[in-house]
Amino acid sequence: MDEDLISKKELLDLTGISYGQLYRWKRKRLIPEEWFIRRSTFTGQETFFPRDKILARIELIRNMKEDLSLDEIAHRVSPVPDVTLRLLDLEKHHIVTQATVQWCRQACQQEVLTFAEALALSVIDELIRNGAVAWPEADIIWQTLRRHYERFAERAATLVFVRKLGTSTCAIVAARQEGGADIEFEPDAHVVARVDLTAAAEALKLRVLEMGDAS
Structure with missing residues (x-):
């Protein structure tokens, strides 16, 4: 990559x-x-x-x-800041939309998120808004990032979302220290989105800082 x-x-x-x-x-x-x-x-x-x-x-x-x-x-600026973020604040500061907040309340039943969970929600919000994924697929991204993001937070990582014959999945692809991190799928699999997680995390850290300044 x-x-x-x-x-x-x-x-x-x-x-x-x-x-x-x-x-x-x-x-x-x-x-x-x-x-x-x-x-x-x-x-x-x-x-x-x-x-x-x-x-x-x-x-x-x-x-x-x-x-x-x-x-x-x-x-x-630690790869995974030790912060907790309220859904209400993420919506108030336009980090995610109201629709994404409502989805999280219904699907995840959480009002307070870790940084990794807030990152997952911001990625879901972006992919929903640009039409890359649909709401039924959001939980795949949520579960993948909240469970595995911290393992890859110090490396250049990309979320890859794939569909094949109506079935969706996603993976985190991380660069290795010795270089190289390409990924290929079988011909029937269609990559519908790639998200630079490092850039997304940096952007979220900036927004979290702005939230603190505004409070």
């Missing part, structure tokens, strides 16, 4: 952060080690980053660093 990469030089120019800031945030584990990707170029070895993920993370750090220490930020 190829990602859109940004070079270190372009990142520093685009964001205005310094070399020292970037590597200080790395040492404090605000930016994951695996996001520093070494690639050969015509000028030698250069460092690249997954563009969307690193830009979202830098925005998140900037939003928090005036009020929190680097150690506190590191805790907040």
Whole structure:
């Protein structure tokens, strides 16, 4: 699964952060080690980053660093933040729609969610709104992410939703440390959605931060 990469030089120019800031945030584990990707170029070895993920993370750090220490930020940007989120707040802050909140109340009978469960609900909301999946299929995504997301949270992971002859299923595909994470299905299976879970989690962390600021 190829990602859109940004070079270190372009990142520093685009964001205005310094070399020292970037590597200080790395040492404090605000930016994951695996996001520093070494690639050969015509000028030698250069460092690249997954563009969307690193830009979202830098925005998140900037939003928090005036009020929190680097150690506190590191805790907040953990792959699975130790937070609980109310359905009412997710709807109030437009993270998910009212219809998705109602589905969760009826199907899951929960009013308070973990981060992984809130991520699952936000993914369901997006796929329902863009027409990729239907409500009867939502529970497949809910069960998969709430049970297994934490195992893959520190790796680049994608949710793949598949249908074959009217039967639906989904899987989490995670990149391996040594590289490679392609997945292929038999010809009759149709991939109807792929969701970048790392990017979705980063976006949710930003929204959760905004919720805290607004409260």
